[in-house]
Amino acid sequence: MNIQPILTNKHLYPYLLKARYGIEKESQRVTKSGELVTTDYPKKLGNRSVHPYIQTDFAETQMELVTPITNSVPELFRWLAAIHDTVYRSMNPQEMLWPMSMPPALPKAEEDIVIAKLDNFEDVLYRRYLAKSYGRRKQMVSGIHFNFEFDDEMVRKMFELQDEYMNYYQFKTDIYLKVTRNYLHYRWLTTYFFGASPLSGPRYFNGHEHPEEPVRSIRNSQYGYKNHEDVKVTYRSIEEYVADIQQMVEEGKLSEEKEFYASVRLRGGKSVADLANKPVRYIELRNIDLDPYQPYGISEEEVEFLHIFMLFLLWTDEGADADDWVEQGEQLNNLIALESPLAQTACYDEAQRLLVEMRGFVEQTNLAVSTEIFDHLEEMLNDPAKTLAGRIYLESQKKSQKELAVQQGLSYYEKAWQAPYQLAGFTNMELSTQILMFDAIQKAVQVEVLDEQDQFLKLTVQKHNEYVKNGNMTSKDTYITPLIMENKTVTKKILQRAGFRVPQGKEFADKKTASLSYEEFRDKGIVVKPKSTNYGLGITVFKEGASEEEYIQAIDTALKEDDAVLVEEFLPGTEYRFFVVGDQVKAILLRVPANVTGDGKHTIKELVDQKNDDPLRGENHRTPLEKIQLGQSEQLVLREQGYKLESVPNKDETIYLRDNSNVSTGGDSIDMTGAFTDDYKKVAVKVAQALGATICGIDMIVTDINLPAKASNVYGIIEANFNPMMHMHCYPYEGKGRRLTMDILKLLYPDFVK
Amino acid sequence: MNIQPILTNKHLYPYLLKARYGIEKESQRVTKSGELVTTDYPKKLGNRSVHPYIQTDFAETQMELVTPITNSVPELFRWLAAIHDTVYRSMNPQEMLWPMSMPPALPKAEEDIVIAKLDNFEDVLYRRYLAKSYGRRKQMVSGIHFNFEFDDEMVRKMFELQDEYMNYYQFKTDIYLKVTRNYLHYRWLTTYFFGASPLSGPRYFNGHEHPEEPVRSIRNSQYGYKNHEDVKVTYRSIEEYVADIQQMVEEGKLSEEKEFYASVRLRGGKSVADLANKPVRYIELRNIDLDPYQPYGISEEEVEFLHIFMLFLLWTDEGADADDWVEQGEQLNNLIALESPLAQTACYDEAQRLLVEMRGFVEQTNLAVSTEIFDHLEEMLNDPAKTLAGRIYLESQKKSQKELAVQQGLSYYEKAWQAPYQLAGFTNMELSTQILMFDAIQKAVQVEVLDEQDQFLKLTVQKHNEYVKNGNMTSKDTYITPLIMENKTVTKKILQRAGFRVPQGKEFADKKTASLSYEEFRDKGIVVKPKSTNYGLGITVFKEGASEEEYIQAIDTALKEDDAVLVEEFLPGTEYRFFVVGDQVKAILLRVPANVTGDGKHTIKELVDQKNDDPLRGENHRTPLEKIQLGQSEQLVLREQGYKLESVPNKDETIYLRDNSNVSTGGDSIDMTGAFTDDYKKVAVKVAQALGATICGIDMIVTDINLPAKASNVYGIIEANFNPMMHMHCYPYEGKGRRLTMDILKLLYPDFVK
Structure with missing residues (x-):
């Protein structure tokens, strides 16, 4: 099949840069000073035997972070960011992730490397087998598995444009087979640019055979974690590939299929055998080292390169004999991996040729990619010190590789804890939704953002889907309840008849x-x-x-x-917000109108600026509190009290800038959940029930919270809210935070989220 | 207690004209030619043993229409209108209501007057007893019971302004007792003005003792339906009143309390005995004759007069001896009732005095009532021919009383059938809500309009409340489902993953x-x-x-x-609206864009005007179809086809005026429910289920309705609607109407609405 005219066909143009990506990234848990931890998998995380995002690799200390399948590079990185944020803030605050492929100093006794304590006994048995077969130390290396799928429409269009294949499945499989063979042949190029394991840590080799360090990539060399010599598989055709793996397993050379650790895996169904009936759906590149300079172990540039590389490998011709072609690649890769990171590579000319060809390919297919990426690759080719391995080695010479790792690790740790209310990757969404997503990711609930603008999520546990908007609108409320609450007249009529005190009044x-x-x-x-x-x-x-x-x-x-x-x-008293979930009040908040407290020195304007400096204050519900504005309303309120922005209030004098106490207009939120007796909470729950509400915010006026709610006229119901803010309860200005988002998850999945 | 300074206190001013009203109105069912029917209670009506609006009085032919308690005169008349509309259109279309108190010609044999066939055997036994004790003919007279309650705030304010009573309950009861005594004394005034039974019909007296006709009110005279002579009750105090009634029952002079047929009943609890512990809550005036000139048997003017009269009776002094005072009233009333309707009344001077005093009372209390009402009363006082009895008698002389009754009855009948899709009294609400209210009233489901503007209803069956907005938003759907449907991107994602064909596309x-x-x-x-x-x-x-x-x-x-x-x-094919309720498709509609069909003579503009003349076409969802507009959009569509408004299309040529087929922009609705096979209906139900919807409208593109839905690409889902119009299915332009509103009621009350 002459593939080049097909790939340059204009009908393909919109689809070439589309693809689906997924990443699995391993990282060792270490202390903040870089020692391997001895603690168990974090308890805050949901059940790891079904966790969609956070798994354990070989060792109990080895976290495996798994993104969902994503449709764009930015989306991939949003998920990497969110899962990292969740992992960091679910671990012991004294722990962080080791940012390198090569592990930190390993224990003296091999047995002190603790195998992951998984529930499923088969999983434990498999790890015990690996420990015996390869040794525990070898297993402690970490890396990235990069899953890549061409756009389905692209493959379909290609199929339509050719006439050699009659069978679409076979066509698709052969596309991926070609890319796989070429990847195995040319992967030394990624090892050269992105190899990032130049030096081993203490007791990694522990006296066993080892290379002469520094190299470009220990992990990608013969000294990395590889199958034994007798494991050989052909990529000539899918049938032979499947047969070979099955035979290895039958002969006991592999304990099971998943022990086949090739640099590329062909993925289709659940087992390799499925590839006999189903097409290859995507490929898994397994040879990517962790980039310690990137918070998530890989750069967007590297992912973009890999995408172009995949297209190029599909485009470029391959050797006549598949096995020879792959075997040559194997040799070349080992050669490059073991080169000194600062030496010019032996394959310099070939690399140069490939870069030129790739540029040509991009031009011919009109790919909308920046040339910067190639400029950078060329720079690295000409100056090995600029490759990842080169940089790490050079910096390790100045300090130590451990110091470099700790420094990088700490910076990512600090970033994750900087604004602990946010979820990295999704900070443009409303804060309540961010917090809910964090909790869902933590507790092994699958999350999909169906519409970002609209704060619309799909949650899934096993096959049970729930849809959530704004973090608080769910299937647990009925259609009519928010419509009742939206209409204050209707709400009052219903509450009054149910026997609650509501402000008497009339509508005009x-x-x-x-x-x-x-x-x-x-x-x-x-x-x-x-x-x-x-x-x-x-x-x-x-x-x-x-x-x-x-x-x-x-x-x-x-x-x-x-x-x-x-x-x-007008009902006199203080207004409180009762947040009801199901038959319980989960939080009670006092909201105080926007205010500043004088120090006898600063003007009101300066005091407002100081208060607004708090990182908890932001805009548009992206932070727990909102900045105090100095608009017309605020200035009017000041004027009515005889103040200007330039007035200097006395020490400890509180100046209010609004009449209303809404947090959304700069008010302060003060948690009062513990201060109320149960009787007021029961009133709030009954109000919610009268309206048929499961999740709602009840605004109650209370004369004196110390009077029992039974007495007449000690409380009145002002309003019921069908879209009550949650983040102001989660992160109040004063008092204890109440994790309402977790209550919502428990309501949706009572048997799963604990 | 000096009540007059209290009633003129300015604090009372806002409350005097507030009150609560309720009406029970009896009417005989007759044929359109005025013969008493022999048919049973209409089958379409819900269970009459619990029906809140439509009961049966003594005879099977005697409908009793009961309004809910209302807070204003207009509201009272809305309900009278709505219940009458429902009764008319639930009866055999050959039947109507007899508009007079005196019944139409009665059967020759007394036994042919059929006692109401009630389920509860005690109710039947009671009517058998009445038949024996008073004769069936006497029971066939009809009237209005007018329930009146002063505004509670008014009575409370009065209580606060006096210092004679310490006990509020006693105060309230005595207020009503005073009004009752004065009403019994002065009720001859209402008999004079509003008495409306001057002549009896054939076989009403049937040889028994009878007055010399014409009179003002047979029903209010000694010849009306009254307790036997030995039934005497005092109104001196509530204790004595209760004791007297109980004694009558004990002595067998009354079979039970409710046999006590005074012109006023004091109402508090369920039985008279309750009045010993509870205050009187309202009074029931039982002496109102049916006004045949009013579609609902009573005029707004008469109700307004009764309200002022009640206040006046509270204001004006009474006789020193309660029993004498009531007895005098009894005599006077019989005297006035038996006067000739055209004669000046014997109480002319006293009536004149009372009208002057009433005017004075209105002035002193600043009552915002028009003087027209008093002008009219004075006119009637000075010219007896203008009283109700006078008018009926005079007109009966020209034709016959029967002819008058048939003429009036037919006009009300025709009014009820004129726009059978509307519900009189509530025509300002959306049509779907009107239809739902009609069905609810018919089926004995209690309806309350919580917010008219917002189409917000409360429905009640026994203690089971349901809230409904727009006729289709209920507790049977969840909060999240309409939010999903509102967001087309989210809807498509969900449907696509559930395996439905949706138009592929992108959001920008x-x-x-x-x-x-x-x-x-x-x-x-x-x-x-x-x-x-x-x-x-x-x-x-x-x-x-x-x-x-x-x-x-x-x-x-x-x-x-x-x-x-x-x-x-773009999915080619025809779009249909599938209306899903629960797990069934209840209606399928084809919507055709606004169009006219040429006749070779008229211009497009003329054809549009003709089509718009159809009373089914209106504006703002108050009719089954909307008028075709001739705005910019329509003219643009015409221009694109080479037409102007003045063009004359050929005979049978169809000209479209819109691109879109919405009924709301003048489109035609064509019922296709029967034309589809089950497989398409199953698809629509599954689509609704995928979205979690109970009530929704699915817009489906179908290539050819004769192709099985199993084939690929024969249908596509365009949209799901969370507020789907119902009235266009109930009253389509072509084809069979589908009563979706009844399906909604069945969904809400599956055990009650059949």
Whole structure:
């Protein structure tokens, strides 16, 4: 098949740079000073026997981070970031991840390398076999497995454009077989550029046969973790490949299929045998060393290179004899792996040729890739000190490889703990959704972002799917309940009939009718508000009653925000937000209007700036608190109290900048969950039940939290919220955080999330 | 207690004209020619043993229509209208309601008056007893029971303003007792103005003692349906009242409490004995004759008069001896009832005095009532021919009383059948909600409008409440399902993974990214649309593919409607709306874009006007179909086909005025439920299930409805709707109506609504 005209066909153009990627990345857990830990797999993580993201490799200390299948490089890195963040903050805070392929100093006694304590006994047995067959020390090396799948549409279009194959499955498999053979032949190129294991650590070889260090990649050389010499497999055809592996297993040369540690694995079904009936779906590149300069062990550039490389390997011709071709690659790769990292490579000319050809390929196929990537590759080719192995070796000479690893590891550790409320990779989503995703990833619940803008997630445990929007909208509430809460008149009618005290009041659709009713409200404390309030806009409060003029002005103000206005009795007391999940109050929050406390020196404006400096304060619900604004509303509130932005408040004097206490307008959140007796919590739960709600926020006015809720008129229900903020409870300004996101997960998966 | 300063206190002012009202109205079922029917209680109506709105009185032919308790006169009349509409359209279409208190011609044999066939045997026994004790003929008279309750706040304020009573319950009871005594004394005034039974029909008296007709009110005279002479009860105090009634029952003078047929009943608990512990809550005026000139038997004016009258009776002094005072009233009322309807009343001066006092009372209490009502009363006082009895008698002289009754009855009958899709009283609400309310009232499901603007209903059967918005949003769907459907990207992802064919496509947030993807859509049929579409705005369809320029223009158009744009493959075929309820497809509709069919004579504009004349076409979802507009969109579509509004299409030529087929833009609805095989219905149900939906509208493209749905590519899912219109299925332009509203009720109350 003449593949080059096919790949340059314009119909293929939109699909060449599309692909699916997935990464599995191993890392040793170490202390912050770089010693291998002796602790178990972190308890906070969900069941590792089914964990989609966080597994254990050979040893109990060896974390394996697994991304889902992703459709773009940025998406891949979002997931790497999120899973790393979750792993870091689920481990003992004194532990971090070792950023290198070669392990830290290993224990003196081989038995002190603890095999992963997995539940499934077969898994343990397999590791015991490996320990015996290869030795525990060899198993402690870490790397990246890179899963790559061409865009399906691309392969289909290619199939349509050729006439040699009648069978699509066979065509697809042969595409991947060609790439595999070529990869095995040319992979020395990745070893040269990205090999990153120049030096071994203490007791890795422990007296066994070892190379003369430094090299480019111990892990990719004959001294790496490889199958025994007698394991040989052909890549001539899929049938022969399958047969060879099966024979190795039958002859006992491999304990099972998965012991076949080639640099590339062909992946289709669950077992190799499935490839007899199903096409190859993707390939797994297993020879990638951890890049210690990257927080997630690999750079976007390296992934982009691998993608172009895959396309190039499909495009470029291969040797006539498959086995020879692969065997040549094997030799070349070992040669390059064992070169000194600072030496010019023996394959310099060949590498040069390949880079030129690759550039040509990119041009001919109109690939929208930057030339910088090739510039960088050429730079590394001409100056070995700029390759990964070169850089690591040079820096290890200045300090030690351990120091380099600890320095890099610590910087990634610190990054993960810097804003512990965020989830790296998804910081553009609302904070509640980030926290929920963190908890889901931690607890082995599969997460998919169905719509980022819309904060729409799909969660999966086994085959049980749940859809969640904004972190709090789920299948556990009914359609009608939020519609009830959205309509304040309906909510009040229902609560009143259920026997709860709600502010008495009336609804008006125009100013005239409202004016006629003034007499009813004369001499009463009242609140005038739009029927559908939003963040406190258009609300006027008259604690002591309003004059007719004031009343009508307040009606006007409210009518600017909505078609209908509510005039309600004012209930005196303090407002608390009760967060109900199921039949329990999980958190109670006092919200204090945006404020600053004077020090006798700074102006209000300066005090606001100081308070806003807190990293917990941000904008648009991406941080636990919002920055205090200095807009019209705030300045009006100040003016009414006789202040300007330039006023200097007395020491310890508290100045309020808003009338409303919403956290979204810069208010402070103070956790009060522990301060309330059960009777108020029961009231909140019953209110939720009267509205049919499972997850909701009840705003309750309480006269005095020390009075029993049974007495009449000690509380009143102001509002019920169907999209209550969660992050302000999780990370309050003062008091204990309440992990409501975990409560939501427990509600959705009561048997799974503990 | 000096009550007059209390009632004029300004604090009472807002409450005097507030009250709660309820009406029970009896009517005989007759044929359209005015003969008493021989048919049973209408089968379409729900179980009458628990029916909140539609009961049977003494006879099987005697409907009793019961309004809920209402808080205003307009609300009272809305319910009267709605219940009448429901009763009319639930009866045999050959039957109507007799609009007079005096029954139509009665059967020759008394036994042919059929006692109501109630399920509860005690109810039947009671009616048998009445038949024996009073005769069946007497029981056939009909009237209105008017339940009246002062505003509770008014009574509380009055209590606060006095210092004679310490006990609120006693105070409240005495308020009602005073009104009752005064009503019994002065009720002759209502008999004079509103008495409406001047003549008896054939065989009502049937040889028994009878008055000399015409009179003002047979029903209110000694010849009406009254307790036997030996039944006497005092109204001096509540204790004595209760004791008297109990004694009558003990002595056998009354078979049970409810046989006590006073013109006023004091109502508190379930039985009279409850009044010993509970205050009187309201009073029931039982002496109101049916006004044949009013579709619901009583005018708003009469209700308003009764309200003012109640206040006046509370205000005005009473006689020193309670029993004498009531007895005088008894005599006076009989006297007035038996006067000739055209004669000046013997109590002319006293009536004049009372009207003057009432006007004075209204002035002193600042009551916002029109003086017209008093003008009209004075007119009736001075000219007896203008009283109800006078008018009926005069008109009966010209024709016959029967002819008058049939004429009035038929006009109400016709009104009820004029727009059978509407529910009188609630025509300002969306049609789907009107239809659902009709079905609920019919099937004995209690309905409350919680918010009219918002189409928010509360339904109740026994203690089981359900809340419904827009007729189709219920507790049977979950919160997340409509959120999924609202987001087309999320919907498509879920459906695609569940194995359904959905249009392939991509989402873009800006023009530039969309432009870059043009290559992917080149040469393909595509649809470009805003991510959240509304009534087809911003959609462009390219059935044969678009040029790059057209494509970018379409992106622009869609971006005007939303922040994000979907470009999707165009699926050829016809779009059908499948309405799913639970696990069944209840209706399938073909929607045809707004169109007219030429006759070779009229212009397009004229044809549109003709089509819009159909009463089924209206605006804003208040009719089954919408009027065709002649706006920019329609004119553009015409222009593209080479037409103007003035063009005259050929005979039988169909001209389309819209690209989209929405009924809301004037499209035609054609029921196709019967035309589809089960396999397509199964697909729609499975789509709903994949989205977790119970009630939804699935838009499916079908290539050919005769091809089995199993074949690939014969259908595609375009959209799922979480607020699907129901009324277009209930009353389609062509084909059979599907009562989806009844399906909703069955879903909510599976054991009750059959």
